Amino acid sequence: MSELNRHEIISGKRRAxxxxxxxxLLSEDSFESGDIHTLQKMIPWMQETGLTILQILPLNDCGMGSSPYSSISSFAIDPFYISLKLAGIELNSRKKVISTNKINKQRITDWKLEFLGSHFDSDYTQNKIHASEFIRKNDWLTPYLIFKYNYNKNKGEHWSKWENHKVxxxxxxxxxxxxxxxDVFFYAWLQMIAYEQLKETKRLFSDNNLFLKGDMPILTSGNSADVWENPHYFRLDLHAGAPPDAFSDIGQNWGFPVLNWEELEKDKYEVWKRRLQYQENFFHLYRIDHVIGMFRLWSIxxxxxxxxxxxxxxxxxxxxxxxxxxxxxxEEIRKLGFIGLIDDGRYYFYWDFHHEPGFQELDEETKDKLFRLSFQNLQTDEENWKLKGNLVFDYFDSFTSMMPCAEDLGSVxxxxxxxxNERKMFGIDVIRWTRSFEDGSYIPAKGYRKNAISxxxxxxxxxxxxxxxxxxxxxxxxxxxxxxLDSERKPGLHHEKDYLEDPSFILERLVDFAFSTNSQFSIQMMQDLLVCGDKMIFEDFFLxxxxxxxxxxHKNWNYRFNFFVEDLISDDALTKKIRHLVEKNNRL
Structure with missing residues (x-):
């Protein structure tokens, strides 16, 4: 399948x-958690259901953390995902029954590294040669290997506190x-193995007219190889986050350093070019997390x-x-607590500055002046933000043939x-939030934007x-x-009460609605696709x-299904039900 027309192939029809x-999600060949082999094992199930896109969360190396959105490298794959089976190690989970729906990522990683280490050592000379060649071909590996070695040596301590190699x-x-x-060559070998397994997985998907969608966070942990190698690409004096909204009166501080767009533009976004082109080895599409950040970032x-x-x-x-x-x-206004300093000679107004203590005691003329100043640059800033975002996306489009999908949720x-819209870039429409701006009513299925994922x-x-x-x-x-629900009745249920309270029907109807939307793609979380049978989640949803x-x-990012991929494949009722919904809504 030609990479040159990949975008047209993917977006040319309705897909689920x-x-x-x-x-x-484990396969029977997995060790305690899902791995790259799981992706390959899902191909037959996807073919049977008619689903053609498999989206996964970021795979980047999280170091000693667990959030896939807080990695120590924007290039490296977490060894946690390496398939022991595909690496030639015949070892799988100790139990054939999955007894809990939580994993311990660090413990599983430690076990897998022990097994992979023994495999690496069994032919050390040859594996070292292969690792050296992989380092030579991938320039991002040099800073990653130095960082990874020192990160582990210092037990995950921030690089600014290392005794050596701080710069x-x-x-x-x-x-x-x-x-x-x-250890250094072992780290490189692990990346080589992950690369080979993922690249082969993409080939298998392509050969079967299926598509893998990756996830690209735009922010990186401050304790990462990226920030350590190129601190000038980041504003280390600022943390990224979100302003106050319906979910938080004080906003959110994510703790990530803010991107320094001016420095990135000077180098024509070369680091993003390398990153996207590496990701293209593994994926056909990619999700841009927090796409608003490509235009502007709430910076604290x-x-x-x-x-x-x-x-x-x-x-x-x-x-x-x-x-x-x-x-x-x-400076007097700043001392009163209404504005902050961006840098020498430039100020910004605090969010809801007019609610800060002392504001109401000001005379009306001063209040009016402050309000005018707070809004005077809004139009200019918005024009500049749009120009900047378009420029970044122009570069991205020139870097890769992967199809971008924007995470444009929240107050956009x-x-x-x-x-x-002008770029026809796909966004995301979450059914429960997709409502009329005028009266809050739900948007009918045919009213959904076409360039979107429902x-x-x-x-x-x-x-x-x-x-x-x-x-x-x-x-x-x-x-x-x-x-x-009221537009359809389930055969066999004659009483309104039964109809309204049947979870299987309700879930099926909701999935049906999502698939029926005008959105070109409709991608559902696996939990929501389990519309019937013993795999359906009836209670304790929060678990x-x-x-x-x-x-x-540590309370998140550890969920595990209590069945194997092979169980999905053998579940004819579920498979047929999903295929019916896909086919009914013209998404085959």
Whole structure:
């Protein structure tokens, strides 16, 4: 299948797909958690169901953490995902029955590294030669190997606290090899094995007219090879996050350093080019996490009280001269607690500055001046943000033939929507949130935008049946019942009460609605696709969530299904039900 027309092949027809974290679904050849072989094992099931897109969460090396969105490298694959089976190691899970729906990532990783290490050592000389060649062909490996070696040596401590190698220099690789040759080449060999397994997986998908969709976070942990190697590409004095919204009065501070777009543009986004082209070895499509960040990022100074006191970066800012034109002294206004400093001579207004203590005591003329100043650059900033976003996407399109899909959830400014629409870039429409701006009513299936992916849930939300049974209240629930269910009755259920309370019918109807939308793609979380039989999730929905934003990392990112891929393949009733829904909605 030609890479040159990949975009047209993928987006030329209506498609259905499934999304899951790779670790969550085992094959009978897996060791304790899902791995790259799981992807290959899913091909027959996808062919039978008619699903043609398999979306997975990021696979990047998370080091000693567990969130796939907080990696120590934007290139390296986490060895956790390597298939022992495909690596030639005949060892699988100790138990043939999956007894718990949680995994211990670190423990599984340690076990797998022990087995992989023994395999590597069994033919050390030859494996070292192969690893050396892989290093030579992949320039990102040199900084990663130095970082990985020192990261492990310092037990995950931030690189700024290391005794040695605090500043990147490629010559450090020789020093690390001299100190511990075996471990350095082992890390490189692991990346080679992961590369080979994933590249072969993409080939198998392509040969079967199926597509793999990866996930590309735009932010990287501050304790990563990326930041350590190229600190000038980041604003280390700022943390990325989100402004106050319906979910948080004070906003969110994610702790990631902010991208320095000016420095990235100077180098024509070369680091992104290398990253995208490496990812293209593995995926046909890629999800751009937090696409709004390509235009602007909510940025929080390190000394800010909380995320509410951040600002959108980049921005023109209000200059000293602007304040002086209004006969105001910016430093005096800053001391009053209404504005912050971007850099010398440039200021920003705090979110809801007019609610800060002391504002109402100001005279009306001063209040009016501050309001005018706070809005004076909005149009200019939005024009510049749109230009910047378009420029970044122009570069991305020139770097790769993978099809981009934007994660455009939340409060998305009009200029971002306009840009995505003009570029015909696919966004995401979550059914429960896709409503009229005018009256809050649900959007009919035919009213969905074509260039989008419709979905019932995401890895950050509750399952759709938890939303249905627990989160919808009173009149809202009655309205949802009327909108999603009353247009169809399930044969054999003669009583309204039975019809409304049958979970299998409700879930099937919701999936049917998602597949019926005008969206070119409709990709559902695996949990939401289990529409019948013993795999369907009837209760304790919260136990089956992937992530609850704002909660501790160790409480998330550890979900595991209690069945194997092979069980999906042998479940004729579920397979036929999904295929019927796919076919009915013209997504084959």
């Amino acid at each position: 797909g499934v999304c899951l974290p790779l670790w969550s 990147y220099d490629p010559k450090y690789l020789d020093e690390c090899i001299t100190e511990n040759e075996r 100074p390190l000394d800010a009280k909380n995320a509410k006191y951040g600002f959108f970066f980049p921005q023109r800012g209000v200059l000293v001269e602007d304040f002086q034109d209004e006969s105001l002294d910016p 400014p009009g200029f971002v929507r306009d840009c995505l 979905t019932l849930s995401t890895h950050d939300t509750s399952l759709v049946m938890e939303w249905w049974t627990k989160e919808l209240k009173d009149g809202e629930k009655a309205y949802a019942h009327n909108f999603f 089956h969530k992937i992530n609850t934003p704002g909660t501790a990392e």
